[in-house]
Amino acid sequence: MTTGGAARGRIGILISGRGSNMLSIARACREGRIPADVALVISNLPDAPGLERAAALGIETLVIEKRGAGRREHDMKVVAALRAARVDLVCLAGYMRLLSADFIREFPGRILNIHPGLLPAFPGLHAQRQAVEYGVRWSGATVHFVDEGLDSGPIVLQAAVPVEPGDTEETLSARILDEEHRLYPEAVRLYFEGRLRIEGRKVRITG
Numbered sequence: 001m002t003t004g005g006a007a008r009g010r011i012g013i014l015i016s017g018r019g020s021n022m023l024s025i026a027r028a029c030r031e032g033r034i035p036a037d038v039a040l041v042i043s044n045l046p047d048a049p050g051l052e053r054a055a056a057l058g059i060e061t062l063v064i065e066k067r068g069a070g071r072r073e074h075d076m077k078v079v080a081a082l083r084a085a086r087v088d089l090v091c092l093a094g095y096m097r098l099l100s101a102d103f104i105r106e107f108p109g110r111i112l113n114i115h116p117g118l119l120p121a122f123p124g125l126h127a128q129r130q131a132v133e134y135g136v137r138w139s140g141a142t143v144h145f146v147d148e149g150l151d152s153g154p155i156v157l158q159a160a161v162p163v164e165p166g167d168t169e170e171t172l173s174a175r176i177l178d179e180e181h182r183l184y185p186e187a188v189r190l191y192f193e194g195r196l197r198i199e200g201r202k203v204r205i206t207g
């Protein structure tokens with residue numbers, strides 16, 4: 001499967017928090033480094049600081065809370081909003097929810113996620129804390145396509161950062177975040193240039 005390649009694409013970004021990765025993608029679009037625009041930012045939490053930061057850039061924002069809904073029901077509301085905004089690519093950027101299989105089927109090969117660790121090590125929550133507590137010498141960031149598992153989809157790009165003696169979860173997170181802000185826009189650019197080819201578990205970067 002070859003990805004992207006549309007003239008000027010439309011991105012939907014899902015967040016749950018401060019939205020710094022969302023901003024890094026939005027800025028790269030503005031600066032012409034990604035041939036696409038952020039069409040919509042959706043948060044599952046109404047008080048996510050990223051919502052205001054997106055609105056300040058003039059990006060349409062939406063809150064879709066889960067509340068009493070089941071996972072699939074909530075996901076289908078999010079899918080409907082993404083479809084209404086005619087997005088080509090969905091970027092999870094600190095979206096702290098697992099997507100249902102039905103959501104993923106709606107956007108085959110068109111959902112990316114960023115994870116603050118070198119997958120497949122330390123998937124799930126608090127990857128940076130897991131790395132510090134385990135005592136690894138290297139951690140980093142991973143951008144991957146989303147499949148039905150937990151942080152298990154085909155890997156697009158990775159960047160390694162050293163874990164320094166005396167690092168805390170906070171200091172390591174900050175070092176990784178710098179790399180995330182470089183890596184995610186780069187992966188999205190490759191996507192919209194049509195240069196990502198998903199071949200089973202692997203992603204081939206063409207050109």
Ligand code: GAR
Binds near residue numbers: 015018020021114177
């Ligand atoms: C980022 O470090 C991202 O990698 C991580 O949450 C943070 C969100 O920051 N995502 C996960 O842990 C997903 N499992 P941001 O809201 O400033 O982009």
